[in-house]
Protein backbone atom coordinates (compact mmCIF):
# COMPACT_ATOMS: atom_id res chain seq x y z
CA UNK A 1 0.00 0.00 0.00
CA UNK A 2 1.23 3.50 -0.76
CA UNK A 3 0.57 6.10 1.97
CA UNK A 4 1.06 9.81 1.42
CA UNK A 5 0.33 12.45 4.06
CA UNK A 6 -2.85 14.42 3.30
CA UNK A 7 -3.69 11.99 0.52
CA UNK A 8 -7.35 12.25 -0.40
CA UNK A 9 -9.50 9.12 -0.53
CA UNK A 10 -9.92 9.57 -4.28
CA UNK A 11 -6.12 9.69 -4.81
CA UNK A 12 -5.61 6.72 -2.47
CA UNK A 13 -8.15 4.61 -4.38
CA UNK A 14 -6.49 5.31 -7.74
CA UNK A 15 -2.91 4.94 -6.50
CA UNK A 16 -3.63 1.62 -4.82
CA UNK A 17 -6.07 -0.01 -7.22
CA UNK A 18 -3.31 -2.15 -8.77
CA UNK A 19 -2.66 -3.79 -5.39
CA UNK A 20 -6.19 -5.17 -5.65
CA UNK A 21 -6.27 -8.73 -7.10
CA UNK A 22 -9.13 -8.03 -9.53
CA UNK A 23 -8.14 -4.47 -10.32
CA UNK A 24 -10.23 -3.31 -13.26
CA UNK A 25 -11.24 0.03 -11.84
CA UNK A 26 -14.76 -1.28 -11.14
CA UNK A 27 -14.15 -1.65 -7.40
CA UNK A 28 -12.62 1.84 -7.32
CA UNK A 29 -15.81 3.23 -8.86
CA UNK A 30 -17.81 1.29 -6.26
CA UNK A 31 -15.84 2.68 -3.30
CA UNK A 32 -16.17 6.15 -4.82
CA UNK A 33 -19.94 5.72 -4.99
CA UNK A 34 -20.01 4.71 -1.32
CA UNK A 35 -17.92 7.78 -0.52
CA UNK A 36 -20.51 9.98 -2.28
CA UNK A 37 -23.51 8.40 -0.53
CA UNK A 38 -21.67 8.71 2.81
CA UNK A 39 -21.34 12.45 2.34
CA UNK A 40 -25.04 12.82 1.55
CA UNK A 41 -26.04 10.81 4.63
CA UNK A 42 -23.49 12.63 6.78
CA UNK A 43 -25.00 15.95 5.75
CA UNK A 44 -28.44 14.77 6.90
CA UNK A 45 -27.19 13.19 10.13
CA UNK A 46 -25.36 16.38 11.10
CA UNK A 47 -28.52 18.45 10.96
CA UNK A 48 -30.84 15.74 12.19
CA UNK A 49 -32.48 17.96 14.85
CA UNK A 50 -33.23 20.73 12.35
CA UNK A 51 -35.00 18.72 9.66
CA UNK A 52 -37.81 16.21 10.00
CA UNK A 53 -35.50 13.21 10.05
CA UNK A 54 -35.69 12.14 13.70
CA UNK A 55 -38.03 9.52 15.06
CA UNK A 56 -39.76 6.49 13.65
CA UNK A 57 -40.69 6.15 9.99
CA UNK A 58 -43.84 4.23 10.95
CA UNK A 59 -42.78 1.00 9.19
CA UNK A 60 -41.06 -2.14 10.48
CA UNK A 61 -38.35 -4.04 8.63
CA UNK A 62 -38.26 -7.80 7.99
CA UNK A 63 -36.70 -8.27 11.41
CA UNK A 64 -39.70 -6.69 13.09
CA UNK A 65 -37.69 -3.61 14.10
CA UNK A 66 -39.25 -0.15 13.89
CA UNK A 67 -37.50 1.67 11.08
CA UNK A 68 -36.15 5.10 12.01
CA UNK A 69 -36.59 7.86 9.41
CA UNK A 70 -32.78 7.95 9.09
CA UNK A 71 -32.70 4.18 8.44
CA UNK A 72 -35.03 4.75 5.48
CA UNK A 73 -33.19 7.87 4.28
CA UNK A 74 -29.75 6.23 4.41
CA UNK A 75 -31.11 3.08 2.76
CA UNK A 76 -32.50 5.05 -0.18
CA UNK A 77 -29.34 7.16 -0.59
CA UNK A 78 -26.94 4.19 -0.68
CA UNK A 79 -29.16 2.08 -2.94
CA UNK A 80 -29.85 4.92 -5.41
CA UNK A 81 -26.23 6.05 -5.51
CA UNK A 82 -25.00 2.51 -6.25
CA UNK A 83 -27.82 1.61 -8.66
CA UNK A 84 -27.52 4.83 -10.69
CA UNK A 85 -23.83 4.29 -11.30
CA UNK A 86 -24.30 0.88 -12.92
CA UNK A 87 -21.40 -0.68 -11.05
CA UNK A 88 -23.19 -3.37 -9.09
CA UNK A 89 -25.47 -6.18 -10.17
CA UNK A 90 -27.22 -6.61 -6.82
CA UNK A 91 -27.73 -5.03 -3.40
CA UNK A 92 -28.94 -6.47 -0.10
CA UNK A 93 -29.80 -4.27 2.85
CA UNK A 94 -30.93 -4.59 6.46
CA UNK A 95 -33.91 -2.42 5.50
CA UNK A 96 -34.97 -4.49 2.46
CA UNK A 97 -36.81 -7.80 2.86
CA UNK A 98 -35.16 -9.31 -0.21
CA UNK A 99 -32.09 -8.56 -2.33
CA UNK A 100 -32.42 -6.05 -5.16
CA UNK A 101 -31.38 -6.97 -8.71
CA UNK A 102 -29.79 -4.06 -10.52
CA UNK A 103 -30.78 -4.32 -14.16
CA UNK A 104 -28.59 -2.14 -16.28
CA UNK A 105 -29.91 -0.41 -19.39
CA UNK A 106 -27.13 -2.19 -21.19
CA UNK A 107 -28.19 -5.86 -20.93
CA UNK A 108 -24.59 -6.75 -21.79
CA UNK A 109 -23.51 -5.14 -18.53
CA UNK A 110 -20.56 -6.92 -17.03
CA UNK A 111 -21.10 -5.75 -13.45
CA UNK A 112 -19.46 -8.27 -11.18
CA UNK A 113 -20.07 -6.97 -7.68
CA UNK A 114 -22.83 -7.34 -5.12
CA UNK A 115 -23.03 -5.08 -2.07
CA UNK A 116 -24.57 -5.83 1.32
CA UNK A 117 -25.27 -2.86 3.59
CA UNK A 118 -26.44 -1.85 7.02
CA UNK A 119 -27.40 1.68 5.95
CA UNK A 120 -27.72 3.05 9.47
CA UNK A 121 -26.06 1.18 12.32
CA UNK A 122 -26.90 2.11 15.89
CA UNK A 123 -30.47 3.16 15.10
CA UNK A 124 -31.36 3.37 18.81
CA UNK A 125 -28.89 6.26 19.11
CA UNK A 126 -30.17 8.37 16.22
CA UNK A 127 -32.57 10.51 18.26
CA UNK A 128 -30.14 11.10 21.12
CA UNK A 129 -27.23 12.53 19.16
CA UNK A 130 -24.88 9.60 19.81
CA UNK A 131 -22.60 8.42 17.00
CA UNK A 132 -24.04 6.03 14.42
CA UNK A 133 -22.66 4.43 11.28
CA UNK A 134 -23.08 2.65 7.97
CA UNK A 135 -21.54 -0.79 7.24
CA UNK A 136 -20.81 -2.30 3.81
CA UNK A 137 -19.57 -5.64 2.48
CA UNK A 138 -18.62 -6.35 -1.16
CA UNK A 139 -18.36 -9.66 -3.03
CA UNK A 140 -17.77 -10.71 -6.63
CA UNK A 141 -20.79 -12.52 -7.93
CA UNK A 142 -20.59 -16.32 -8.32
CA UNK A 143 -23.29 -16.64 -10.97
CA UNK A 144 -22.49 -15.83 -14.64
CA UNK A 145 -22.02 -12.14 -15.52
CA UNK A 146 -24.88 -10.74 -17.57
CA UNK A 147 -27.50 -12.96 -15.88
CA UNK A 148 -29.76 -11.75 -13.04
CA UNK A 149 -28.17 -12.17 -9.60
CA UNK A 150 -29.47 -14.91 -7.33
CA UNK A 151 -29.48 -15.46 -3.56
CA UNK A 152 -26.34 -17.55 -4.10
CA UNK A 153 -24.41 -14.38 -4.94
CA UNK A 154 -25.21 -12.99 -1.47
CA UNK A 155 -24.95 -16.11 0.68
CA UNK A 156 -21.15 -16.30 0.43
CA UNK A 157 -18.92 -16.89 3.50
CA UNK A 158 -17.12 -13.79 4.78
CA UNK A 159 -13.75 -15.16 3.66
CA UNK A 160 -14.90 -14.44 0.06
CA UNK A 161 -15.34 -10.69 0.65
CA UNK A 162 -13.25 -8.51 -1.69
CA UNK A 163 -13.82 -5.34 0.33
CA UNK A 164 -15.60 -4.15 3.47
CA UNK A 165 -15.85 -1.03 5.57
CA UNK A 166 -17.88 1.39 7.59
CA UNK A 167 -18.60 5.06 7.95
CA UNK A 168 -18.84 6.45 11.47
CA UNK A 169 -20.85 9.64 11.86
CA UNK A 170 -19.34 10.81 15.15
CA UNK A 171 -17.43 13.80 16.49
CA UNK A 172 -15.84 13.60 13.06
CA UNK A 173 -16.99 11.54 10.12
CA UNK A 174 -14.67 8.77 9.02
CA UNK A 175 -14.70 6.14 6.30
CA UNK A 176 -12.67 3.06 7.20
CA UNK A 177 -12.22 0.19 4.73
CA UNK A 178 -10.14 -2.74 3.51
CA UNK A 179 -9.69 -4.46 0.16
CA UNK A 180 -7.72 -7.26 1.79
CA UNK A 181 -4.46 -5.34 2.11
CA UNK A 182 -4.73 -3.68 5.50
CA UNK A 183 -7.24 -1.20 6.95
CA UNK A 184 -7.14 2.55 6.32
CA UNK A 185 -9.20 5.38 7.81
CA UNK A 186 -10.14 8.65 6.13
CA UNK A 187 -11.56 11.70 7.90
CA UNK A 188 -14.03 14.02 6.18
CA UNK A 189 -13.12 17.71 6.05
CA UNK A 190 -16.73 18.99 6.11
CA UNK A 191 -15.71 22.45 4.89
CA UNK A 192 -14.63 21.09 1.52
CA UNK A 193 -16.41 17.71 1.52
CA UNK A 194 -13.20 15.72 1.03
CA UNK A 195 -12.03 12.59 2.88
CA UNK A 196 -8.32 12.64 3.79
CA UNK A 197 -6.12 9.73 4.89
CA UNK A 198 -5.88 10.26 8.66
CA UNK A 199 -5.43 6.71 9.98
CA UNK A 200 -3.14 4.66 7.70
CA UNK A 201 -2.69 0.95 8.37
CA UNK A 202 -5.00 0.72 11.41
CA UNK A 203 -4.13 -2.08 13.86
CA UNK A 204 -5.94 -3.55 16.87
CA UNK A 205 -3.51 -3.52 19.80
CA UNK A 206 -2.88 -7.21 20.66
CA UNK A 207 -4.10 -6.49 24.19
CA UNK A 208 -6.69 -4.02 25.49
CA UNK A 209 -8.47 -2.95 28.67
CA UNK A 210 -11.94 -2.17 27.33
CA UNK A 211 -14.87 -4.57 27.12
CA UNK A 212 -18.11 -3.67 25.32
CA UNK A 213 -21.28 -5.67 26.04
CA UNK A 214 -24.86 -4.84 27.01
CA UNK A 215 -24.54 -5.92 30.66
CA UNK A 216 -28.24 -5.32 31.14
CA UNK A 217 -28.67 -8.75 29.54
CA UNK A 218 -26.01 -10.40 31.72
CA UNK A 219 -28.27 -12.97 33.42
CA UNK A 220 -29.40 -14.33 30.05
CA UNK A 221 -25.85 -14.93 28.81
CA UNK A 222 -24.09 -18.27 28.36
CA UNK A 223 -22.00 -19.25 31.47
CA UNK A 224 -18.74 -18.89 29.52
CA UNK A 225 -19.57 -15.27 28.65
CA UNK A 226 -20.58 -14.56 32.26
CA UNK A 227 -17.26 -15.99 33.49
CA UNK A 228 -15.31 -13.84 31.02
CA UNK A 229 -17.18 -10.68 32.11
CA UNK A 230 -16.36 -11.54 35.74
CA UNK A 231 -12.73 -12.02 34.67
CA UNK A 232 -12.75 -8.53 33.10
CA UNK A 233 -14.06 -7.10 36.40
CA UNK A 234 -11.55 -8.82 38.73
CA UNK A 235 -8.92 -6.74 40.58
CA UNK A 236 -5.81 -8.37 39.08
CA UNK A 237 -2.95 -7.10 36.91
CA UNK A 238 -4.30 -4.59 34.38
CA UNK A 239 -7.85 -5.51 35.39
CA UNK A 240 -10.52 -4.52 36.12
CA UNK A 241 -11.01 -3.50 32.50
CA UNK A 242 -13.16 -0.48 31.63
CA UNK A 243 -16.72 -1.13 30.50
CA UNK A 244 -17.65 0.99 27.46
CA UNK A 245 -20.82 0.33 25.42
CA UNK A 246 -22.14 2.98 23.03
CA UNK A 247 -24.80 0.72 21.57
CA UNK A 248 -23.64 1.42 17.99
CA UNK A 249 -21.56 -1.52 16.75
CA UNK A 250 -19.54 0.70 14.38
CA UNK A 251 -18.62 3.17 17.14
CA UNK A 252 -17.77 0.50 19.74
CA UNK A 253 -15.67 -1.37 17.14
CA UNK A 254 -13.88 1.83 16.03
CA UNK A 255 -12.95 2.79 19.59
CA UNK A 256 -11.76 -0.72 20.43
CA UNK A 257 -9.66 -0.88 17.23
CA UNK A 258 -7.86 2.33 18.21
CA UNK A 259 -7.53 1.75 21.97
CA UNK A 260 -7.61 -2.07 22.28
CA UNK A 261 -10.75 -3.84 23.43
CA UNK A 262 -13.36 -6.51 22.82
CA UNK A 263 -16.96 -6.16 21.63
CA UNK A 264 -19.43 -8.91 22.50
CA UNK A 265 -23.00 -9.52 21.38
CA UNK A 266 -23.59 -13.07 22.66
CA UNK A 267 -26.54 -15.29 22.05
CA UNK A 268 -28.73 -15.53 25.13
CA UNK A 269 -31.88 -17.10 26.50
CA UNK A 270 -33.75 -14.15 24.94
CA UNK A 271 -31.85 -13.65 21.66
CA UNK A 272 -31.15 -17.28 20.80
CA UNK A 273 -28.87 -16.54 17.86
CA UNK A 274 -27.62 -13.19 19.13
CA UNK A 275 -28.80 -9.92 17.54
CA UNK A 276 -26.27 -8.93 14.92
CA UNK A 277 -26.69 -9.94 11.27
CA UNK A 278 -23.98 -12.13 9.76
CA UNK A 279 -23.97 -10.74 6.22
CA UNK A 280 -23.97 -6.96 6.67
CA UNK A 281 -22.73 -6.47 10.24
CA UNK A 282 -20.54 -9.38 11.43
CA UNK A 283 -18.76 -10.40 8.19
CA UNK A 284 -17.60 -6.90 7.22
CA UNK A 285 -16.46 -6.08 10.78
CA UNK A 286 -14.71 -9.47 10.97
CA UNK A 287 -12.84 -8.81 7.69
CA UNK A 288 -11.70 -5.42 9.01
CA UNK A 289 -10.75 -6.89 12.39
CA UNK A 290 -8.60 -9.63 10.87
CA UNK A 291 -7.00 -7.19 8.42
CA UNK A 292 -6.12 -5.06 11.48
CA UNK A 293 -4.56 -7.95 13.40
CA UNK A 294 -7.70 -8.58 15.49
CA UNK A 295 -10.00 -11.61 15.69
CA UNK A 296 -13.74 -12.28 15.22
CA UNK A 297 -15.58 -15.41 16.29
CA UNK A 298 -19.12 -16.66 16.76
CA UNK A 299 -17.96 -18.62 19.80
CA UNK A 300 -17.39 -21.90 17.98
CA UNK A 301 -16.46 -20.80 14.45
CA UNK A 302 -14.37 -17.99 12.93
CA UNK A 303 -17.07 -15.55 11.75
CA UNK A 304 -15.75 -15.47 8.17
CA UNK A 305 -15.94 -19.28 7.90
CA UNK A 306 -19.64 -19.44 8.76
CA UNK A 307 -21.65 -20.67 5.73
CA UNK A 308 -24.62 -18.28 5.42
CA UNK A 309 -28.09 -19.78 4.99
CA UNK A 310 -30.35 -16.71 5.08
CA UNK A 311 -30.04 -13.06 4.07
CA UNK A 312 -30.89 -11.66 7.51
CA UNK A 313 -29.54 -14.46 9.75
CA UNK A 314 -28.17 -13.50 13.14
CA UNK A 315 -25.09 -14.94 14.84
CA UNK A 316 -23.32 -14.45 18.19
CA UNK A 317 -20.45 -11.99 17.69
CA UNK A 318 -17.19 -11.56 19.61
CA UNK A 319 -14.57 -9.29 18.06
CA UNK A 320 -11.49 -7.30 18.97
CA UNK A 321 -7.92 -7.46 20.27
CA UNK A 322 -6.58 -10.95 19.58
CA UNK A 323 -5.37 -11.76 23.13
CA UNK A 324 -8.73 -10.69 24.57
CA UNK A 325 -10.74 -12.79 22.06
CA UNK A 326 -8.45 -15.78 22.72
CA UNK A 327 -8.98 -15.35 26.47
CA UNK A 328 -12.76 -15.26 26.00
CA UNK A 329 -12.48 -18.40 23.84
CA UNK A 330 -10.81 -20.23 26.74
CA UNK A 331 -13.86 -19.47 28.92
CA UNK A 332 -16.32 -20.49 26.18
CA UNK A 333 -14.45 -23.73 25.43
CA UNK A 334 -14.91 -24.84 29.04
CA UNK A 335 -18.60 -25.33 28.27
CA UNK A 336 -18.45 -26.68 24.68
Ligand SMILES: O=P(O)(O)OC[C@H]1O[C@](O)(COP(=O)(O)O)[C@@H](O)[C@@H]1O
Pocket residue numbers: 094118120121122123124214247248249250275
Ligand atom coordinates in the same frame (compact mmCIF):
# COMPACT_ATOMS: atom_id res chain seq x y z
O1 LIG B 1 -29.49 -2.27 22.33
P1 LIG B 1 -28.71 -3.54 22.22
O2 LIG B 1 -29.55 -4.79 22.33
O3 LIG B 1 -27.54 -3.59 23.12
O4 LIG B 1 -28.15 -3.58 20.72
C1 LIG B 1 -27.20 -2.64 20.28
C2 LIG B 1 -26.63 -3.19 19.01
O5 LIG B 1 -27.66 -3.26 18.03
C3 LIG B 1 -27.32 -2.46 16.89
O6 LIG B 1 -27.90 -1.19 17.04
C4 LIG B 1 -27.88 -3.20 15.69
O7 LIG B 1 -27.71 -2.47 14.54
P2 LIG B 1 -28.87 -1.60 13.82
O8 LIG B 1 -29.01 -0.35 14.59
O9 LIG B 1 -28.29 -1.43 12.47
O10 LIG B 1 -30.12 -2.44 13.81
C5 LIG B 1 -25.80 -2.37 16.94
O11 LIG B 1 -25.28 -1.24 16.30
C6 LIG B 1 -25.54 -2.29 18.43
O12 LIG B 1 -24.27 -2.71 18.79
Ligand SMILES: [Mg+2]
Pocket residue numbers: 118120121122249281
Ligand atom coordinates in the same frame (compact mmCIF):
# COMPACT_ATOMS: atom_id res chain seq x y z
MG1 LIG C 1 -26.48 -2.48 12.61
Ligand SMILES: [Mg+2]
Pocket residue numbers: 071094118119120121122123
Ligand atom coordinates in the same frame (compact mmCIF):
# COMPACT_ATOMS: atom_id res chain seq x y z
MG1 LIG D 1 -29.09 -0.68 10.77
